[in-house]
Each structure stands twice: as C-alpha cells, then as structure tokens.
Amino acid sequence: MTKVKHATIVGVDLGGTSLRALVVDSNNKVLGVEKDPTNAAQKPGGLIRDMAAVVERAIKTAGLKRADIAAVSVGAPGAADPEKGIIHKAPNLGWIEVPLAAELKKLLGLPVFVENDVSAGVIGEHALGAGEGTSELVGIFVGTGIGGGIITGGKLNGGSTGAAGELGHTVVLADGPVCSCGHRGCAEALASRWAMERDVRAAIKSGQKSIVLTLMEETNRTRMTSSIIAKALKKGDKVMTDVFSRSQYYLGILVANAVNSLDPERVVIGGGIAARLGEEYVQPARATAYEYFLRQADTERVEIRCGVLGDNANALGAVVTARKKLDQS
C-alpha cells in the first residue's frame, strides 16, 4: 500500500464563511492553497460546483494535474456521514440530506471523502499539530459556535453513531442564555463568537461605549469576526475586554469539565479565535480550567495548548482521514 500512503490529497474546508482547498503531499506538506467566500444562499448544487472550482484552482496552484491527486476529502459542517458521504443536516448551509461525496465526485472524477469539520480539525491537530504524540486528547474548537472532538486510544471517539464530541452543547450554566440549539446555558451560548457578539451588542444597546460596531462598519463586516475582536482588544475596548474575559472563563470551565470526565493527556483549543489570538486567548481559560480540575496534581500533567494548524486544521484533518481510508481500502 506504499503507493496510496504517499498519495497527494486535496483537503477541503467547507466553512460557513469560506471554502478552502489545500493540496497536501505525502509528507503532509501543503503544496497549494486556494480559497473563496462561501455563497450559502445558493442551492447545494451551486455550492458544490464552487467547491469543485476551488479544488481545481488549488491543484493548478500546486503545479499539479487532476491525475496527480489520489482523493479529495471534505471537512463539512453539521451532521456528516463519513460512511455514506452524505451531509444529513448542516443548518448554517441550509443543507438537508445532500450526497456531497457523490456530487463532487461527478464533477471532479476523483474519490471524495467526507468528515465532520470539527472532527477533521481535531484529527488534524492530533496527527499533525498541537495534539501530536497523545493517545488521549480533547479538542475544543471555538468559532461562530463551539465544536469538539475526543481522541481515545489514539483514534477519534465517535461514540455509538459518530456524533460524539458536541462539547459546545453541554450545559455549564443551567437556565443560562438561550443557545443556537434552543436549550439554555450551553457552553456555546456563553463562550462562542456569536455569544460574545450578542453580549457586545447588548452592552452597547444598554449605553456602554465600544468601538466594535465602528470597526465592523469600517471593514464592511456584518459579524464580529476574530479580527474585529483582536482589534478591539488591542485598542483596550472595555466592553470587548469584559465580554472576552467572561467567554474565557466559561471556556475554562468547559475544558475542566472535559478533563474531569475524560482524563486526557492534553486539551487543544482550536478555531478562529485561538488562531488569531493564541496565548492571549488560551492563557486565562487555562488558568480557570486548572482551578476547576478535580485532581490538582493534573495541572502538572494535563497540557492545555493552543491549536497550531490555524485555518488549515479542518482541511489537513480531512486529508489525514482520507489517507487512512485509502490505506484501508
């Protein structure tokens, strides 16, 4: 199986805001990257054509041809079915039961694999990033929402139906704010980017001064992105600082909950905010987590690291899973 192991694979991150394609060689070296904004307003077929286009461009950028590529592997949001290559449900894309692998294969003439995007990100950080060398790992990815993944015995722990790892939808403040899932008090409703944006807007509405909305207008953003957060923090914006610090507190509690439940060797915090702010983001969350560890001695042992693959984590993880599948086939 040496041939397959050394194959070049295109990893795709199908994000809610951008499409990203990475051409990755047998040594996991990135040969070419291309990205496009995600136009989620169109039908699935249109978005899948956009994906094919960005994959083709990335292959060209890498100086390769389709024939040089062994497979394409997509990290997709929502309930992805890696076995069938179907996306059962991706609310942020408006997708229901989309046969992504089959459709993309038709357009590209290449084998296509599908994995949940956060699972892919955790697999990526585990195989090639901040989780390398661990057997028991927890990944928590904070972006618009919060996703997670558990590595048990060196492999993704999918649970009984592949849906394990939804740490963002565990309650850390019962009867707290309403979450995107409709429940109250989930970690996502307290520590995600949308939760921070909700709190910043509420503070401004209640009369507190903040430059966040001005920064968003200046850069034509309708959402409080990680770069807006970073800029506001840099300028010492009081509202942003308070909201950010509260989100770090709840993230820390979520990390401690995962450590007390799962006893991992390490926790990796990934996603857009961590990619942008690094230790400025992770350090206060780590301090809270350590405070909430059941076994205080674990602060000596359990590392809480910032992800190192940044925006490439999901696509790289998708490549890693594709390589495993090719090896097994």
Place this chain on the structure above:
Amino acid sequence: MTKVKHATIVGVDLGGTSLRALVVDSNNKVLGVEKDPTNAAQKPGGLIRDMAAVVERAIKTAGLKRADIAAVSVGAPGAADPEKGIIHKAPNLGWIEVPLAAELKKLLGLPVFVENDVSAGVIGEHALGAGEGTSELVGIFVGTGIGGGIITGGKLNGGSTGAAGELGHTVVLADGPVCSCGHRGCAEALASRWAMERDVRAAIKSGQKSIVLTLMEETNRTRMTSSIIAKALKKGDKVMTDVFSRSQYYLGILVANAVNSLDPERVVIGGGIAARLGEEYVQPARATAYEYFLRQADTERVEIRCGVLGDNANALGAVVTARKKLDQS
C-alpha cells in the same frame, strides 16, 4: 484457562457506611452475602481486618472454604490504583497510600484485586446489569456524592491515568453552590444526596415545615439516607418533594451533557437512590435529559435506565474485573 474462568470469587464493596462481601460463582450467581457497618474511625489496618472478617463470614455463608475461592476483589472509594493494589487517597475513609491488596492478601492468603468503587459499579451494570449488551455506555452513580464511568468500545474508558469518569465534578451551574471538591456548581453539589440534605436542612432552617428531621431521629440516622428520602416522599413532604425534583432536574442535565459529549447507546443511573426509588427517581431526570439532547432523534435511541444490581453493583463489578485479570494472568 477454563479453570480460572469458572472460578468462585469474593467481591467486596468497601463503602463509607457499610462493608459488603459477595461470594459469586462462575455463572455470576451470588452464593452468599454478608455485611457490616464501616468503622472508618479506626486506622486502615483495623478496617482491613474488618474486611477480612466479613469476607470469611461470606465464604462460610456460601457453604464454602477459603480453598474454594480463586480471588478477592475490592471496589474501594477514592483514587484506587488497580495495577498496584493501592488506595492513593480515599477522603471519606481518611486513607492515604494504603496498600490494600497486599494487606488483605496477608490476612486471607488469597489473591486480592482493587478497583475504584464507581468504576466497579459501572463495570458490574455493564457486564451483568442494566448496561448489558452495549458497547458505548455511561454510568452515573448517585449516592452521598456522584461518580461515573464511561464504557468505550465495550471496555472501561479510564482516560490517560485511570481517573476518567468524574462526571459528578463537572460544572453544570457555574458559580453555583460549593461542592465537596471545593469548586462551585458541580453536578454533585446540586444532585447528590448530600446536596439534597443541605437543601432540606436549609429549607427547614428558613421556617418551612418538613418531617425529614423527625424521620431521621425516629430511625437514629444522622444522615438523610435514601430510605429517609423515600419515606418523606411517600408522605408527600413538600420540602423533600421540591428538593428531590430539583436534584432530578440537574441529574437530567448531567445525563444530557454526557450524551451530547459521548454519544452512548445507553445511560445507566445507579447508586443508592436509584436502587431504592427506581423509576420514581429516574423518570423525571430522563424527561429533562431528553429535553436537553442536542439531537432530538436520540430520544428514540438512547436509553436511560435505572441500574438493576442495586447494592450489589460495586461488588459484582469487582468480581467481573477480577475474572478478567485472572484470565489474562
């Protein structure tokens, strides 16, 4: 290894209030049970002598002799080290670094194994009880405190150091009441028996009427045991009913957190209260858990069952782990 597989083993539950020894034959049939109150005021050596005595009595009750027994296996509270047979720390016994297996072996002349009591309980329910037939299972045991255990791929998921499963010490109400561990808002501080007793006493102190303290006096109890809870509920005690219902709500949230994180096939709720009250205890917690499932379809699939092994769960689980170890040796 047929001989060993069919061995008769004594399982011991070293509980904070009672010592329990079960003689269990090759078909997991209980041939004899003996119990004694736990005298935790004495030094470890004294308590270990008490354990030896109750084991000897159970063997007699079963109509057997020491020579008929292949091993003794103890489910012990706190940080048990199954490899070394040592209890690193058991706060409710005042034990630190007690070489339990070696000491008990000296007294009985039989091989002795040690396992954490809640881990043993979950293994017991998984192998012989309400968790039978599952590959992915979560056990939540509610007693004085709350412990848990995770079965992954059919085996106890110990995490990286054997300490996984401390679901009772995951925060479900950030900044909530102080827990036995010193942190705030853990599930144990909201849903355990001691948390219920705290709330009942506070309600009575604030002037609410309740028969709980009278029931405790009548039966010479200093603690609000499961049987006191059951009696007070049966008499329609308003304080007890309210406190009980609140604890079931938080238990339900804890169950949902475990399901959303781990995607098990089933959750077993064990421990003293579940043993005493069964569905009266589990049903409202199940209703809350179902409400908090991220994937609503999981209510059709993920079962939440009451443990069926009752007070024997820990000792039976200890027997199961001993049998595996004997088979491997």
